[in-house]
Amino acid sequence: MYDRKLATRAGRNLEALRAEKPLIHNITNYVAMNYTANALLASGASPVMTFAHEEVEEMVSLAAALALNIGTLTPYSYESMLKAGKRANALNLPVVLDPVGSGSTRHRTESAKRLMQELSIDVIRGNASEVLSLAAEASKTKGVDAIHSADEAADAGIVLARNSNTTLVITGEVDLVTDGQRILYVHNGHGLMGTVTGTGCTAAALIAAFMAVDPDAVMASATGLAYFGLAGEHAADRASAPGGFQIAMLDALYTMDSGLLVEGAKIQS
Amino acid sequence: MYDRKLATRAGRNLEALRAEKPLIHNITNYVAMNYTANALLASGASPVMTFAHEEVEEMVSLAAALALNIGTLTPYSYESMLKAGKRANALNLPVVLDPVGSGSTRHRTESAKRLMQELSIDVIRGNASEVLSLAAEASKTKGVDAIHSADEAADAGIVLARNSNTTLVITGEVDLVTDGQRILYVHNGHGLMGTVTGTGCTAAALIAAFMAVDPDAVMASATGLAYFGLAGEHAADRASAPGGFQIAMLDALYTMDSGLLVEGAKIQS
């Protein structure tokens, strides 16, 4: 059922990440900032979190990928994202967008859509309701929680990916990755990941890190998610509640090696 | 000594929280933001932390309660609190205020007082020196640490609660809850809670979560504090230093069930 070649690619990407230690520029929300930085460090990447208008263009030009996240968006940080994103586009650097809470308020939905219009975005990662909100006005999310299953959103996602010329990642019990042509499913993960704030944001940042070593957005997304989800499974072997689990996940990201990842990756093509 | 009916109410409120998963809108400080979000998630609530002027009114209208915290207040976030608070008042949603550090600088004392004037606030939670600063100009807090005992502050608190038509929560070794008529004391808690930053802020957010399921502010505050304090006691069974304790508290919030809470709640009427 799971694709052996893709599991091997996941392992290779992890090795490349550890070897290259790419600088990942994050413009992200205040809640997840610390956890995302620690997860990137534990994974082998080099995180920098800055949104200062004076430096985002220079900083992103030193980076290997840019991760944008609208979790606590302000007019100032929206402008930071535009500046950094345009420079990243000019330099052909991968750009990942996490439209946190899109669909819950007009501000979030419209901001995410404007970023999609103004920038060339390689990967958009959200839960089903967030992604659906980008496809249509129909859905209303309950805060940042998912109200649709990945299944329900898959069709809309494929159309949206095709129309917006991007790779869409809909995370849920099973993650869906599609560029409108190819579709991959990632079966790694654990329910406790939903009990820790910022795990979705961190997944998006890790996809950016994997894109720094694998230019194929569908492959980078699926292999990054397999790595992150498998770390969640390993963490759940050691912790059964959110506090210990959040710490065990950082440990699992750090101790995972390519052999374990190849063995445990559950990517379905 | 402890009130059995109130302990039962604590257990019922926790069950309601787990069943309803209310969205709690937090406008809080940058230090406690992550821990507060994780504690709310571990407790069963659905946290959202946003202060963007473009969306706070829409976001709070999706929420079941609003928690305000002036720990790292700026003119921008003060305005966010006013906007969200006025909408919450219009919608009859519970509003909780944590006047962090009130009494230490004029800015904090005056900002807390202005929020009390501009908004209808259901619960104010602070340590004794913070609450005393709202009652009079006399006290000066040493940073955000308490310099008065809950006992010393009780009388001033009762008068302040009556005059400002709100419920006051003064946390300390024993917590005091009063609306100026009724007085409850909560004896749960552990000294290690004072060694972790943001536990007070998190207590206030949990009170907001309990108000989402129990409209009586005195009852919601006392039962929420009993839950939080008992989680601290359970955490202290497993950890004896601040790092492990901070993680064990999240675990205890998550693993606590209504039976344990009814058994362990120490609310005195």
Add this chain to the structure above:
Amino acid sequence: MYDRKLATRAGRNLEALRAEKPLIHNITNYVAMNYTANALLASGASPVMTFAHEEVEEMVSLAAALALNIGTLTPYSYESMLKAGKRANALNLPVVLDPVGSGSTRHRTESAKRLMQELSIDVIRGNASEVLSLAAEASKTKGVDAIHSADEAADAGIVLARNSNTTLVITGEVDLVTDGQRILYVHNGHGLMGTVTGTGCTAAALIAAFMAVDPDAVMASATGLAYFGLAGEHAADRASAPGGFQIAMLDALYTMDSGLLVEGAKIQS
């Protein structure tokens, strides 16, 4: 090889910190804010993190030391640092600067240099590349990671310390502390400290806390770093990956007593 008198001084400083619980005013970055506050609390200090223009001058006048950190600098927080720093200077309070990422972007290098010109700064703590960037335009850091060894930077550091009339701390495998006349080396620490975000920022804040009890900047810096590094060594006895290690460090800062510190401090004069 290690200086016994300096180890004794480290122990005495830790005891003074626990006895006096000095208020440390931090204007720091959003990523490290929570961890720094928890580390200061675990150590015995009283942290406050505020950058509001309305109160930074009043707050710093209540504090025993000021710690500045440009990790997520904005025009607003730069102004906060100037205001607080000038008041601290007028009150003869110790001021510590952490020039995070100086050398990586012009904005950071210039902001750090301007703070050095506008304020009298007692201690500057950075890795070798950050400190070198303040001495010359030559170096480019790779994000916030060190690209030069402490050895390579020592000579430039000594000259910079002398010219700018400050104490320089260059952290790395071995930490260097110099005021341009005296040089101390601190051999405490563990490689896992580099896998947790904000440990460098926290080291700078702890130096500020030690300066609150020991006015000699070279002594306060070296003894503070020995304490922090030894906590890292103790943490590494209990945890072998970044998640558990980050928590174990807070525990080690808390459980360390002056006897353990005197025994374990590795300060070389």
